[in-house]
Amino acid sequence: MSTSATVNAGGYLENLLAGQPHLPASPLAWLNVLRAEAVDRVGALTVPTLRDEEWRFTDISQLTKMSFHPVRATISLQVADIERFYIEEATTRLVFVDGVYAPQLSSNVSGIGVAVVNLEAGFAAHAAAIEPYLGRLTGFRDNVFAALNTAFLHDAALIVVPRDVEVAVPVHLLFIATQKDVVSYPRCLFLAESGSAVTVIEDYVSLQEDAYFTNAVTEIALIDNARVNHIRVQREGAKAFHIANCAVSLARASNYQSVSVAFGARISRYNLNVQLAEGAECAVDGLALISGRQLADTHTCIDHAQPQAASNQSHKCIVGGSAHAVFNGKVVVRQGAQRTDSKQSNRNLLLTSKAHVDTKPQLEIFADDVKCTHGATIGQLDDEEVFYLRSRGLSDTAARNMLTYAFGAEIIERIPISSLKYQLEQTVLEQTTVQL
Amino acid sequence: MIYQDSKILLEVNGLCANVNGTEILKGLNLTVRSGEIHAIMGPNGSGKSTFSKILAGHSAYEVTGGTVMLEGQNLLDLAPEERARAGVFLAFQYPIEIPGVVNSQFLRLTYNTVQTHRGKEELDPLEFDDFVREKMKLLEMNPDFLERSVNEGFSGGEKKRNEILQMAMLDPRLAILDETDSGLDIDALRIVANGVNQLANKDNAIVLVTHYQRLLNYIVPDFVHVMEAGRIIKTGGKELAFELESRGYDWVGVEHKAATGAAA
Numbered sequence: 001m002s003t004s005a006t007v008n009a010g011g012y013l014e015n016l017l018a019g020q021p022h023l024p025a026s027p028l029a030w031l032n033v034l035r036a037e038a039v040d041r042v043g044a045l046t047v048p049t050l051r052d053e054e055w056r057f058t059d060i061s062q063l064t065k066m067s068f069h070p071v072r073a074t075i076s077l078q079v080a081d082i083e084r085f086y087i088e089e090a091t092t093r094l095v096f097v098d099g100v101y102a103p104q105l106s107s108n109v110s111g112i113g114v115a116v117v118n119l120e121a122g123f124a125a126h127a128a129a130i131e132p133y134l135g136r137l138t139g140f141r142d143n144v145f146a147a148l149n150t151a152f153l154h155d156a157a158l159i160v161v162p163r164d165v166e167v168a169v170p171v172h173l174l175f176i177a178t179q180k181d182v183v184s185y186p187r188c189l190f191l192a193e194s195g196s197a198v199t200v201i202e203d204y205v206s207l208q209e210d211a212y213f214t215n216a217v218t219e220i221a222l223i224d225n226a227r228v229n230h231i232r233v234q235r236e237g238a239k240a241f242h243i244a245n246c247a248v249s250l251a252r253a254s255n256y257q258s259v260s261v262a263f264g265a266r267i268s269r270y271n272l273n274v275q276l277a278e279g280a281e282c283a284v285d286g287l288a289l290i291s292g293r294q295l296a297d298t299h300t301c302i303d304h305a306q307p308q309a310a311s312n313q314s315h316k317c318i319v320g321g322s323a324h325a326v327f328n329g330k331v332v333v334r335q336g337a338q339r340t341d342s343k344q345s346n347r348n349l350l351l352t353s354k355a356h357v358d359t360k361p362q363l364e365i366f367a368d369d370v371k372c373t374h375g376a377t378i379g380q381l382d383d384e385e386v387f388y389l390r391s392r393g394l395s396d397t398a399a400r401n402m403l404t405y406a407f408g409a410e411i412i413e414r415i416p417i418s419s420l421k422y423q424l425e426q427t428v429l430e431q432t433t434v435q436l
Numbered sequence: 437m438i439y440q441d442s443k444i445l446l447e448v449n450g451l452c453a454n455v456n457g458t459e460i461l462k463g464l465n466l467t468v469r470s471g472e473i474h475a476i477m478g479p480n481g482s483g484k485s486t487f488s489k490i491l492a493g494h495s496a497y498e499v500t501g502g503t504v505m506l507e508g509q510n511l512l513d514l515a516p517e518e519r520a521r522a523g524v525f526l527a528f529q530y531p532i533e534i535p536g537v538v539n540s541q542f543l544r545l546t547y548n549t550v551q552t553h554r555g556k557e558e559l560d561p562l563e564f565d566d567f568v569r570e571k572m573k574l575l576e577m578n579p580d581f582l583e584r585s586v587n588e589g590f591s592g593g594e595k596k597r598n599e600i601l602q603m604a605m606l607d608p609r610l611a612i613l614d615e616t617d618s619g620l621d622i623d624a625l626r627i628v629a630n631g632v633n634q635l636a637n638k639d640n641a642i643v644l645v646t647h648y649q650r651l652l653n654y655i656v657p658d659f660v661h662v663m664e665a666g667r668i669i670k671t672g673g674k675e676l677a678f679e680l681e682s683r684g685y686d687w688v689g690v691e692h693k694a695a696t697g698a699a700a
């Protein structure tokens with residue numbers, strides 16, 4: 001634990017701030033205020049180190065040793081460059097290249113009876129609707145990365161689903177990294193009005209293998225009875241840094257289902273905060289599949305703020321090489337949140353002796369009539385299972401691959417979009433096969 | 437069935453083995469020729485499953501003495517998968533559950549792997565589907581089992597049928613069925629026994645481990661062996677099973693002691 005003292009964290013943040021192009025003032029006063037507040041917070045905060053409780057397993061000192069600048073000139077991409085990332089079912093697509101909205105690559109943005117737009121275009125029509133949520137769900141007071149993102153709030157994916165509208169077509173938000181040494185600030189806001197339903201895929205990909213930095217913020221508001229399916233795919237380049245904050249607010253009897261997979265990045269950190277009102281339900285599942293020297297950190301907080309809400313979380317890590325996975329899963333049941341039903345499971349599979357996982361489930365319960373279960377396991381593949389498969393003729397490697405794949409596939413299976421599921425299953429197959 | 441021109445498939449000589457430092461097998465001898473059906477009976481804990489798993493190559497057991505030859509090659513030199521490809525098949529006493537591995541995918545991969553190693557054609561998913569459904573009919577198995585995880589949530593009897601299904605697919609030279617009859621209801625016992633009988637031919641051999649003479653009404657053994665404390669202490673014909681059923685095992689031990697005591 002000896003990193004931070006030498007890091008000039010303040011200078012690092014100043015550089016990031018200074019390198020940013022000047023943003024024109026928005027006609028919306030509150031947005032200008034929001035950005036200014038965020039700039040202030042960046043000035044007041046420092047980059048977390050291993051000495052911060054919330055970061056004690058995740059050393060990001062490497063990130064602060066590098067200098068990243070915002071994109072200066074966007075590369076113009078052709079459909080052929082990015083087609084392979086398309087998801088067949090998701091014909092509505094917003095594409096962001098190094099954080100900058102690329103309308104020419106986006107498609108069917110107005111065809112589904114829902115506002116799916118770049119934030120700027122959506123401001124005029126939706127300012128009043130989004131004001132209570134934008135920059136509010138993800139508090140940036142004490143979160144330097146969220147503050148940085150908010151300070152530069154400009155392009156963003158905005159999805160507003162009107163009351164009782166059920167969107168049949170999944171929406172694909174594709175964030176593409178194309179340049180090295182670039183920092184981008186992807187931003188999403190989904191607002192599902194009362195009784196509406198939508199499926200959104202938030203997808204981070206790269207066309208290059210050098211270092212860059214993605215600092216993303218996503219905010220999701222579900223009004224009464226709304227349903228949101230949120231699939232998050234982090235398949236960044238091998239040298240990327242990926243830090244993301246996502247905050248979800250569930251109003252009465254709403255339902256949030258999320259599957260998030262982390263395959264890429266040298267260092268990734270995903271903070272997910274979910275707050276449930278009365279009768280709301282969520283399923284929050286995750287898979288981190290990493291190898292080599294990767295680090296994948298998932299911090300979740302599921303907050304049962306009101307009675308009778310249900311949460312179900314299954315988070316799995318498959319760790320090969322000398323990779324390091326972190327899971328910190330907090331479940332809070334507040335006073336008065338009676339008849340809460342909360343299940344959490346964290347299972348970790350270590351493929352090598354150098355692979356490493358830190359897991360920390362945390363239950364904080366302040367109500368008495370609740371049902372909460374949680375459990376964490378760390379293990380290797382089961383020898384008896386390996387033997388069974390070998391006794392049927394499979395090689396040791398094939399047997400291990402099959403079992404590793406099965407371990408991860410259980411999470412991928414929960415993605416309700418067949419072609420994406422297939423794509424990701426192939427990735428799991430390839431990655432588990434390469435590692436052994 | 438005993439054939440005139442049969443050749444030796446399996447020859448076990450003086451096999452000794454430990455698990456966690458405890459000696460379980462203490463000089464086991466057994467010769468199995470092609471075409472034959474052998475039954476191994478014996479009290480709980482006598483080492484029947486240990487012997488079966490050693491034949492399949494389980495690494496928890498340490499062979500400390502003796503030899504095991506399969507068709508002239510040293511079986512103990514082979515990895516479990518090489519044994520399977522060479523034709524050894526063990527139907528486990530307690531088949532384990534493998535959550536997340538879909539039965540149909542598992543069956544197809546094992547089938548194609550073994551076929552390839554035997555220089556035969558693989559089947560594509562559609563061809564395999566026809567093939568496996570045909571085999572399932574033989575065992576009166578519901579095709580729904582193909583879509584489930586291997587053995588996960590299967591009843592005891594369903595697991596045993598899934599084992600015999602694998603045997604039917606992999607077409608082994610030497611099949612060891614470790615208490616496949618335990619946990620089967622009366623109809624299932626008949627169905628599974630029928631399946632096994634259909635698979636038996638003059639080029640392969642079957643070793644049945646069982647506690648019950650009943651199974652041997654359906655699958656008629658050429659030899660019945662009694663195992664005790666890690667050795668085969670008596671061998672007879674199918675009538676020995678009836679005798680064991682009515683008299684228990686004690687007398688076999690007494691007789692064996694007297695005989696070996698006299699010899700020593």
Ligand SMILES: Nc1ncnc2c1ncn2[C@@H]1O[C@H](COP(=O)(O)OP(=O)(O)OP(=O)(O)O)[C@@H](O)[C@H]1O
Binds near residue numbers: 455456481484486
């Ligand atoms: N992994 C192990 N660790 C310790 N002891 C073991 C192990 N495997 C087997 N044994 C012991 O070896 C002995 C023989 O066990 P085995 O399972 O081979 O008996 P069995 O003849 O198949 O019995 P049953 O008729 O009950 O199936 C038993 O005493 C058992 O407890």
Ligand SMILES: [Mg+2]
Binds near residue numbers: 484485486529
């Ligand atoms: Mg046994």
